[in-house]
Amino acid sequence: MESINAIIVLLNYTVLPALTYGSQLALGAIFVTLIYGILRFANFATGDMMSFGTMFAVLLTYYLQSKGVSFGFLPTALLTIPFAVAMMIFYMLLIDKTVFSYYRIKKSPPVQLAMVSLGVMFVTQAIIRIIIGPSDRRFLDGEKFILKASEFKEMTGLSEGLTIKSTQVITLVVTVVVVSIMFWFLNKTKTGTSMRAYSDNEDLALLSGIDPKKVVMITWIIAGVLATIGGILYGLDKSYRPFVYFNNMLPIFAAAIVGGIGNPYGAFFGGYVIAFAEIFLTYAYKRFFVYLLPESLEPNSLMQLLSTDYKFAISFSILVVVLLFRPSGIFEGKKI
Amino acid sequence: MKKYSNVIAAYSIMLILIILVGIFQSWSIALSIFNYCMISAVMTMGANIQWGYAGLINFGIMGYTALGGLAVVLVSVAPVPEAWRVGGLNMMTCLAIIIGMIFSIKYILKKIQKSKKRNYLIAAIIFIGLILIKLISGPAIENIEAVEPAKFGFLGGLGMPVLFSWIVGGFFAAGLAYIVGKVALGLRADYLAIATLLIAEIVVSIIKHEDWLARGVKNVIGLKRPAPYEIDLQTSPWFINLVEKFHSTKLAALNSLSEKQELLNQLVIDASSIYVKLCFAGLFLIVVVILLIITQKALYSPWGRMMRAIRDNEEAASAMGKNIVKQHLFIFILGSAIVGIAGAMMVTNDGLFTPGSYRPMRYTFVIWVMVIVGGTGNNFGAILGGFVVWFLWVQAAPMALFFINLFTAHLPETNELRIHLIESAPYFRFLLVGIGLLLIMRFRPQGILPEKIIKQ
Numbered sequence: 001m002e003s004i005n006a007i008i009v010l011l012n013y014t015v016l017p018a019l020t021y022g023s024q025l026a027l028g029a030i031f032v033t034l035i036y037g038i039l040r041f042a043n044f045a046t047g048d049m050m051s052f053g054t055m056f057a058v059l060l061t062y063y064l065q066s067k068g069v070s071f072g073f074l075p076t077a078l079l080t081i082p083f084a085v086a087m088m089i090f091y092m093l094l095i096d097k098t099v100f101s102y103y104r105i106k107k108s109p110p111v112q113l114a115m116v117s118l119g120v121m122f123v124t125q126a127i128i129r130i131i132i133g134p135s136d137r138r139f140l141d142g143e144k145f146i147l148k149a150s151e152f153k154e155m156t157g158l159s160e161g162l163t164i165k166s167t168q169v170i171t172l173v174v175t176v177v178v179v180s181i182m183f184w185f186l187n188k189t190k191t192g193t194s195m196r197a198y199s200d201n202e203d204l205a206l207l208s209g210i211d212p213k214k215v216v217m218i219t220w221i222i223a224g225v226l227a228t229i230g231g232i233l234y235g236l237d238k239s240y241r242p243f244v245y246f247n248n249m250l251p252i253f254a255a256a257i258v259g260g261i262g263n264p265y266g267a268f269f270g271g272y273v274i275a276f277a278e279i280f281l282t283y284a285y286k287r288f289f290v291y292l293l294p295e296s297l298e299p300n301s302l303m304q305l306l307s308t309d310y311k312f313a314i315s316f317s318i319l320v321v322v323l324l325f326r327p328s329g330i331f332e333g334k335k336i
Numbered sequence: 337m338k339k340y341s342n343v344i345a346a347y348s349i350m351l352i353l354i355i356l357v358g359i360f361q362s363w364s365i366a367l368s369i370f371n372y373c374m375i376s377a378v379m380t381m382g383a384n385i386q387w388g389y390a391g392l393i394n395f396g397i398m399g400y401t402a403l404g405g406l407a408v409v410l411v412s413v414a415p416v417p418e419a420w421r422v423g424g425l426n427m428m429t430c431l432a433i434i435i436g437m438i439f440s441i442k443y444i445l446k447k448i449q450k451s452k453k454r455n456y457l458i459a460a461i462i463f464i465g466l467i468l469i470k471l472i473s474g475p476a477i478e479n480i481e482a483v484e485p486a487k488f489g490f491l492g493g494l495g496m497p498v499l500f501s502w503i504v505g506g507f508f509a510a511g512l513a514y515i516v517g518k519v520a521l522g523l524r525a526d527y528l529a530i531a532t533l534l535i536a537e538i539v540v541s542i543i544k545h546e547d548w549l550a551r552g553v554k555n556v557i558g559l560k561r562p563a564p565y566e567i568d569l570q571t572s573p574w575f576i577n578l579v580e581k582f583h584s585t586k587l588a589a590l591n592s593l594s595e596k597q598e599l600l601n602q603l604v605i606d607a608s609s610i611y612v613k614l615c616f617a618g619l620f621l622i623v624v625v626i627l628l629i630i631t632q633k634a635l636y637s638p639w640g641r642m643m644r645a646i647r648d649n650e651e652a653a654s655a656m657g658k659n660i661v662k663q664h665l666f667i668f669i670l671g672s673a674i675v676g677i678a679g680a681m682m683v684t685n686d687g688l689f690t691p692g693s694y695r696p697m698r699y700t701f702v703i704w705v706m707v708i709v710g711g712t713g714n715n716f717g718a719i720l721g722g723f724v725v726w727f728l729w730v731q732a733a734p735m736a737l738f739f740i741n742l743f744t745a746h747l748p749e750t751n752e753l754r755i756h757l758i759e760s761a762p763y764f765r766f767l768l769v770g771i772g773l774l775l776i777m778r779f780r781p782q783g784i785l786p787e788k789i790i791k792q
Contacts (some may be wrong), residue, residue: 036526041526042526042529042530044701099774102778109525110525110526111393111525111526111529112777112781114525114526114529115704115708115773115777116774116777118701118704118705118773119705119770119771119773119774119777120770120774121701121770122701122705122766122767122769122770122771122773123766123767123770123771123774124770125697125763125766125770126763126764126765126766126767126770127767129760129763129766130757130760130763130764130767133759133760134763246697250533250534250537250696253530253533253534254534257527257530261527307545309541309544309545310541310545312537312538312541313537313538313541313542316534316535316537316538317538319531319534320519320520320531320534320535320538323519323520323523323527323531324519327522327523327527
C-alpha cells in the first residue's frame with residue numbers, strides 16, 4: 001500500500017506534468033528543427049511565432065465566450081484552432097515572402113538568416129504587444145479536472161490522491177494526433193518525401209524536379225500548425241503571456257539540439273528529455289521517501305536535488321553536456 | 337581627413353540629435369541618454385571584436401554584462417562582518433573544494449590514459465565534490481541569509497574603490513569567456529549562438545538565486561560612485577556659487593529676494609544632477625576613447641590582419657600556420673572582457689544592481705542590432721551603432737506617442753482604438769528596432785559605416 005502511494009505521488013507531481021510540458025516543448029522543437037532542416041537557419045523568432053498564433057486563439061476565445069458559444073466540457077480554445085492556424089500560416093508566408101525569401105534566393109549564409117530572424121522576432125513581439133498587451137491571460141474554460149484527488153481517494157481508498165487535469169489529457173491526445181499525422185506525411189506522402197530530399201541535398205533535389213517554392217511553402221504551413229497548436233496547448237495548461245512565450249524559445253532550442261537539430265524524431269524525443277530532467281531534478285522527494293522508508297529512516301530535509309529556481313538552468317546544462325560529448329545530438333542531426 | 341568624412345558626418349548627426357533632445361526635452365534626459373549610449377557603445381565594441389574581427393557569434397552578452405555588474409557589488413560594497421562570522425569559513429571551504437576538484441580533474445586528465453576508468457574517476461570526483469559542497473554550504477547559506485535580510489543577507493564585498501571594479505568586471509567576464517570558449521567554440525556558427533545564449537541564462541539564473549552572493553532578486557542598492565552625490569553638491573558653497581554665476585542674468589531679472597532664493601534652489605537641484613551625469617560622461621568617454629584607440633591599433637596591426645584572414649578563410653589561415661583554435665579563444669575572451677567592463681560601468685552609473693532585470697532581449701539582442709546596424713568590423717561603426725540604436729530604443733515611445741496623437745487627432749478622446757494605441761506606445765520601440773534591423777540587413781548588410789580595409 002505504501003509503495004503504491006509513493007508511486008502515485010511521483011505520477012501526480014512529476015510524470016504527468018513532465019509528459020504535458022514535454023509534449024508542448026516537443027511541438028515547438030519540431031517546429032525549430034523543420035525550419036532548420038529545410039530552410040537551413042536557426043529561427044530566433046520561434047517563441048514569438050508561437051505567441052502570435054496563440055494570441056488569435058485567445059482573442060477568438062474571448063469573442064466566442066462573449067457570444068455565449070462553448071464547447072461543452074472541452075475548452076472553447078480548441079474550437080479556435082483552425083482560425084488561429086490559418087492566421088499564423090498567413091503571417092508566416094507573408095514574412096517568408098517579404099523577408100526570408102530574398103536571402104534564400106541569394107543563398108546567404110545561415111548566420112545572416114538567423115540575424116534576419118532576430119529582426120522578425122522584434123517585429124512580431126511588437127505586433128503582439130500592440131494588439132493584445134503584455135499582461136497575463138487565462139483562457140481555459142470547460143471542465144478543469146478529469147479526475148479530482150478526492151474522487152480518486154474515494155475510489156481506491158489510498159491516502160494519496162491522483163489529479164488528472166483536462167489540459168494534461170488534451171495536450172497528450174492532441175500532440176499524439178498532430179505528431180503522428182506529421183510523421184505520416186513526411187514519410188509516406190510524395191510531398192513529404194520531396195521535403196526530406198530537399199533537406200538532405202538541395203541541389204540533387206532540384207535536379208530531380210522538386211519545386212523548391214512548394215517545399216518551402218509546405219514547410220511553413222506545417223511549422224505554422226505545430227507552432228500554433230504548441231502555443232495554444234501551453235497557454236491552456238499554464239497561461240498566455242508574451243514574455244513567457246519569448247523565454248520558452250530557450251528550452252525549445254535546447255530540446256531541438258539535444259535531440260539532434262534537423263531531425264524531427266530527435267526533437268520530439270528531446271522535448272521530453274528536457275521536460276523530465278527539469279521536473280525530476282527539481283522535485284522535492286520528501287513525500288516519496290516518507291512513504292517508502294520505515295519511520296526511523298524518514299528524511300528531514302526536502303530531498304530536493306536543486307531548487308526550482310534552477311529549472312531553466314538544468315535544461316541548458318543538459319544541452320551543454322550534450323554539445324560537449326555529442327555535438328550532433330542524441331540522434332544524428334540534419335536528417336528529416 | 338576625407339577618409340573619415342562619412343564617420344564625422346554620422347557622428348555629428350548623432351550629436352545634433354542628442355542636443356535636440358536637450359533643447360526640447362531636458363538636458364538631464366539628454367545626458368542620461370548620452371551616458372547609456374556610451375555604455376552601449378562599449379558593449380558593442382566588445383561584440384564587434386568577436387563578430388567583426390573574427391566572425392564569432394556571441395549571444396551571451398547578457399551573461400558577461402551581469403558578471404560585470406556582480407563585480408561592482410563584490411568589489412565596492414563594504415563587507416558584512418556578521419555574515420562572514422556565521423558563514424564565511426564554510427563558503428571559503430566550498431571555494432577551496434571547487435578549486436581542488438578542478439585541479440584533481442586536470443591532474444587525472446593529464447596522468448591517466450583515456451579510458452572508462454578515467455571517466456568514472458572524474459564522475460566520482462564531481463559527484464563527491466557536489467555532495468560535500470551541498471553539505472557544507474547549506475547551513476552556512478541559511479545563516480548568511482538570516483543576517484538582517486532586509487538590509488544585508490549576503491557576504492558583502494571588499495569595500496574597495498568602485499573604479500577598480502570595472503577592471504575586475506573585465507576579468508570576471510574573461511574568466512567566464514575562457515570556460516565558454518573551451519566548451520563551445522568548436523561549434524558551428526548557429527550552434528555557438530544558441531549555446532552562448534543558454535550559458536548566459538545559466539549565469540544570470542545563478543546570480544539571481546544565490547542570495548548569499550549578491551542578494552539575488554532582492555537587489556543591492558546604494559552602490560558607491562566615482563562621482564559626487566547630488567545631496568553633497570547641493571550643500572557645498574562652491575557649487576552654489578558656480579550655479580549663481582552661470583545663471584546670473586536670469587537671477588538678476590528677479591526683484592524679490594525670496595523669489596531669487598527659490599529659483600536658485602531649483603537651479604542648484606537641476607544643476608547637481610546634470611553635474612553628476614557630466615562626471616559620469618567624462619569617465620565613460622575616457623573608457624570609450626582608450627578602447628577605441630586600442631581596438632583601432634589592433635585592427636590594423638599584423639594581429640588584426642591575421643584575425644581577418646582567419647575570419648575570411650579558416651583553412652587558408654591554418655595552412656599558413658596560424659593556430660585558429662587559440663586565436664578564436666583569445667579574441668572571444670578579449671571581446672567578452674570589454675562587455676564585462678561595460679556591465680560594471682552600467683551598474684556604477686545606475687548605482688544599483690538588479691539581477692532580475694537581465695533579460696536576453698535588452699542585453700543580448702538589442703546589442704546585436706547595434707553591432708549590425710553600426711557596421712561590423714568597423715570600430716567607429718560599432719560606437720555609432722550603440723548610439724543610434726540606443727537613441728531609437730529610448731526615444732521610440734515619445735516618437736510613437738507623437739505620431740499616434742497626430743493620426744488620431746480627429747478621433748474623440750474616449751475612442752477605444754486611440755486609448756489602446758496610446759497605452760501601447762512603449763512597445764513601438766520593438767517595432768522600430770526590428771524594422772530598422774530588417775531594412776539594414778536588406779539594403780546595407782555591411783552596416784551604416786562598413787568595414788574599411790587599409791591596404792599597405
